[in-house]
Amino acid sequence: MKKIGFIGLGNMGKPMALNLVKKGYSLKVFDLQPAPTEELKAAGAEVMASAIDAGNDVDVLITMLPSSPHVEALYLSDTGLLAHTAGKPIVIDCSTIAPESARKVAKAAQQFGIPMLDAPVSGGTAGAEAGTLTFIIGGDATILERTRPIFEAMGKNIFHAGNNGAGQVAKICNNMLLAIHMAGTAEALQLGVNNGLDASVLSEIMSKSSGRNWSLELYNPYPGVMENVPASRGYQGGFMCELMNKDLGLAMEAMMHSKSTSPMGALAKSLYAMHCNNGHSKEDFSSIQKLYSGKS
Amino acid sequence: MKKIGFIGLGNMGKPMALNLVKKGYSLKVFDLQPAPTEELKAAGAEVMASAIDAGNDVDVLITMLPSSPHVEALYLSDTGLLAHTAGKPIVIDCSTIAPESARKVAKAAQQFGIPMLDAPVSGGTAGAEAGTLTFIIGGDATILERTRPIFEAMGKNIFHAGNNGAGQVAKICNNMLLAIHMAGTAEALQLGVNNGLDASVLSEIMSKSSGRNWSLELYNPYPGVMENVPASRGYQGGFMCELMNKDLGLAMEAMMHSKSTSPMGALAKSLYAMHCNNGHSKEDFSSIQKLYSGKS
């Protein structure tokens, strides 16, 4: 389990791959962009000419891509990885994609005799760099155990959510709930401020009461309440609204696919889409606070 | 500060008053119902024939009533407490009412030279009995300090939210946020279950991730995930939906009064009202889970 292929060296993938190199793994990497591959090369990785080359003769193949179509195309096309990878590595897809896509690719992999895990992450670029990501994993538990050291080289919390696709489902549920309490926290703080309260005092009270939640305690969206969070630096950095909007889109698809109903999640989706449309898509998702500011 | 008048011996008021007696305070109590007054009498309190009698010649007068009109009528009418109380006690109103009502009564009290605090509580009947309530207090900080031992005889956390009315505002904001993340948690859990996940596994994952919140961790709404919560006993006991619905009504009034907008809170209000109308008003508020169960 020492030879790893790594495809997708974006904002998340690059620091994850660098951490693997630092921990002594031997990496074959591929990305269409030259800059991150140069950086990996300098760190000691072998840069490959194609995705298929990166997947050949490795123990484990990791992919980190933007969306379901990218993942399906990479693995499933006639010229894709499953049909052309030599050596049948364990495949770990860390992309955040639709559970259905994850299940579809895993099923196809199985037919090629390739074991697969879906392992979306949370923790952002900061977590990727610090090696403190959370992995939420779907697939066979024994495969997870065999690859656990690799996950531990990149992250801190490693969860097994269930069968293939379950990692994606759990991440989607978590992020939908996060969007709901972030928007709710922003509303509650604005309601308090508009009624004469100090946002810091109100945050302190609710943090010790039943309103308590991650957004309020660790990622307070009201400017000035907390240091070292995006709200204290003009909502720069962090987790962009457009990414939250994307994850909420996956939640809506999972909701419709399973004939579920999620009115609060659907409203959070509407509010984030509206906020993105108003020009805030590149700001941190706690900037949803702006949607409530001002008084008529 | 040893003589206390206490008006309103309902589900919350009675155990609060009993705790004061136990801690050695001398109580004059009044309620229209005979049963709780008998209980207080047996514990050592003096039962009075009228609200005004309960407020005479005491150091502190505490009231615990159902709603704004009750509070306004008790204090402000021509035959009311402010006009007829001898001795100018410090007045502490523990009712959950509209901030405007709290401010109106406090202002009238001031004109009679009577200092007043609004001090709504959270923690439910269990907290009232155990003496572990949270008090969220609006009014003069020096008055709060003078009465702190009395609050500590009934509760564990004592917060100063700001000027008169601020205690009500902070409680309303907290409970609106609580309703939002309770509904959101129920939705996220149902979405996961409908997509094949185990509710306990998903709860465990989200509790250690950014979806974390009080409803998920301490009051899980999905049956079977957590022991000793209403969801594990058919949603009996706890904090009734109709009370959450009432608090959300206060949030809507505060929202409109301050020209704020709270779409997530307004949707939570709609969902709780719908759930109450469907016959669940006496169940615990985590029974909102039922609104999402089933698949079409």
Place this chain on the structure above:
Amino acid sequence: MKKIGFIGLGNMGKPMALNLVKKGYSLKVFDLQPAPTEELKAAGAEVMASAIDAGNDVDVLITMLPSSPHVEALYLSDTGLLAHTAGKPIVIDCSTIAPESARKVAKAAQQFGIPMLDAPVSGGTAGAEAGTLTFIIGGDATILERTRPIFEAMGKNIFHAGNNGAGQVAKICNNMLLAIHMAGTAEALQLGVNNGLDASVLSEIMSKSSGRNWSLELYNPYPGVMENVPASRGYQGGFMCELMNKDLGLAMEAMMHSKSTSPMGALAKSLYAMHCNNGHSKEDFSSIQKLYSGKS
């Protein structure tokens, strides 16, 4: 039924009163502002020094005021109209206020032997000037019949909704439904445009299909689809967002008072409040279209 008192000569009241003068009624008018009273005086009305003077020795007294507190203060205070009006005229309140306020004032009027109708209007300032208003009336049907010519002097459609307060309830329900289909129409048009359709073609199709509604057909919110509507002149004129926001507030109060649930209405309220907070409160209510424009 020829002598009429008229109190409240604002944007709506002034043209209504002018129409009554034109139709030959003898008017005693009162307003705190000098400009509209001068205009009425020039038209032939008698300008009075006080509200009570305007209500003395008339057959019918009409009031047109901004909100519930104004109406309650005018009629119910110790120095108010009910206690001091000589001659017991039929009272018609054309203000849009809370049904509870309307019922409270009507009940008090009855105790003074004064018959009262609540008669909120729709049709805006244009309808007031043209004498084509719609009156939605609560109160005794025989009183309505006796005053019908007066309503016909100011309006075109005269509806009897039920007992006292029913006029207000019906108007509130109508305007809540109007807000819902205006917002819905704006969304549907934007969804079509964002998917490549022409707003005029889509409006034409939906106007002849089941999506048909008043907002789409007569008050199209998408700029350029229809002439002579606010959307074609930068959303100037018409029915201001802040007035719609006020009426939606009355709907929310009626909803909570009757333990009803109106999730679509509550969301429309949230959206209009958000839109007002974003600086559009003085624009026509069809400007809600702007909330959806742009793409992320």
Place this chain on the structure above:
Amino acid sequence: MKKIGFIGLGNMGKPMALNLVKKGYSLKVFDLQPAPTEELKAAGAEVMASAIDAGNDVDVLITMLPSSPHVEALYLSDTGLLAHTAGKPIVIDCSTIAPESARKVAKAAQQFGIPMLDAPVSGGTAGAEAGTLTFIIGGDATILERTRPIFEAMGKNIFHAGNNGAGQVAKICNNMLLAIHMAGTAEALQLGVNNGLDASVLSEIMSKSSGRNWSLELYNPYPGVMENVPASRGYQGGFMCELMNKDLGLAMEAMMHSKSTSPMGALAKSLYAMHCNNGHSKEDFSSIQKLYSGKS
């Protein structure tokens, strides 16, 4: 333009095909179910052994299928219609599917030299039987003109919405707006009734005021207000909730695909999904009224 292939003889397709036979067209039909093919045979149509046979040597090929995957599979697979149809008929797909699917199939058809129209219908089974359907059509206007007599043999209103896919977009927008004003109408009527009004009186007033819309006027959801609508017969017949729920799902997909935001539409989707999950999926969509009935 006399020889027509027709694939898909379900609740909608069968009466549409029968109308074409009645108007003198020569039909080749195909369906997997024997019952409707027997009925068509008895009426004079030629029953074919496969979909490909139905599409061979005809002037026009019409399909009426349940969803996007069915349509894509039928036309696009290696064994599909586009690759194997002899004679290059004009293809008209009357299914209600995702605009993207419609565009994808039309583009593929073009590559085979086959002109295609997307022509979803509204009007329900009653309209299909009576030949009074509405067709909302996307594709080349000249192709539409050449096939207009065929549309007129099945329907009354024929709209040209724009290029390929535009028919689907316009239908989706219309039905989303319909769902919004149906839910809104149900809410407004219940709010009025809960505040003491008669549903018929309120319907009459709003139908002549700005609340006016198709649901209120022609399809009133409140039992007893209107004869000959589903609400007057226990919500049986009509347009099933599960079909509205499906169309709202298409609206959500179109919304996300185009980075639009439709909060009212998303809430209507949530409410219909909830209503379906509560066991009402087979009832008419006006039964959403039940979601609001009762009082807490």
